[in-house]
Amino acid sequence: MSLETEIGVALSDTRIRLLEEIGRKGSINQAAKAVPLSYKAAWDAIDTLNNLAPEPLVVRVTGGRQGGGTELTEYGRNMVAMYRALEIEYQAALDRLSARLDEAGGCDVSGFRRLMRRMSMKTSARNQFAGVITGLRDGGVDYEVRVRIDERTEIAAIITRSSAENLALAIGKEVFALVKSSSVLLAIDPALRLSARNQLWGEVAVVHEGPVNNEVTLVLPSGRSLTAVVTHDSCRALGIAPGVAAAAIFKASSVILGAAE
Known part of the structure; x- marks a missing residue:
């Protein structure tokens, strides 16, 4: 069952x-x-x-x-x-x-x-979130969609106009946000300025080490988690380890949205 x-x-x-x-x-x-x-x-x-x-x-x-x-x-x-x-x-x-x-x-x-x-x-996407649409902005050929996944956190997505129409997106509608772990970057400097719309701060909970890449899971303040795949060398250079504060960074265009009929 x-x-x-x-x-x-x-x-x-x-x-x-x-x-x-x-x-x-x-x-x-x-x-x-x-x-x-x-x-x-x-x-x-x-x-x-x-x-x-x-x-x-x-x-x-x-x-x-x-x-x-x-x-x-x-x-x-x-x-x-x-x-x-x-x-x-x-x-x-x-x-x-x-x-x-x-x-x-x-x-x-x-x-x-x-x-x-x-x-x-x-889906094979490592990061999967259920949320509610809190913002829709028509950009002509595309839409900027804001999805609240918990009381503290929103995710921004950019999708085509036709996709927004096919999904019948509207404020208050529940959607599914998918982000591949390979699309997530990590940062540890709060003063770092980036153009990526999504910058979610949390604490490193687990690091699964591989010969080339590591899988790093951050726990957000709400208890939600987000996973990134980064190189072993990058983890070492940033000092990524359990307990370290870090930001998961990904572009709005890297977010895939899904919705029920």
């Missing part, structure tokens, strides 16, 4: 099990092993859930006898409980539907479910 929003699958059984294990163990490493998932896949899932939800479901905690860990928020616990309750109702409804279809001559229920899954949107 999975719960879908207007922008695709938000919760799956694997993600719910991950949340449950975090609630039990207080450690994402132990929770990932129990699911099982890789440590990185677990954090990627948590980052996606926190970015799409109106409130964080999981937060990092520091201190204590073990030096810190992760825990479910009250909102996260409520989402897990709601999912499990809906799961029971969903299965009961599916059983009733199957029984009625059998009486009427049968129908491929599993085939229908496969079709619905195929129609769910998936």
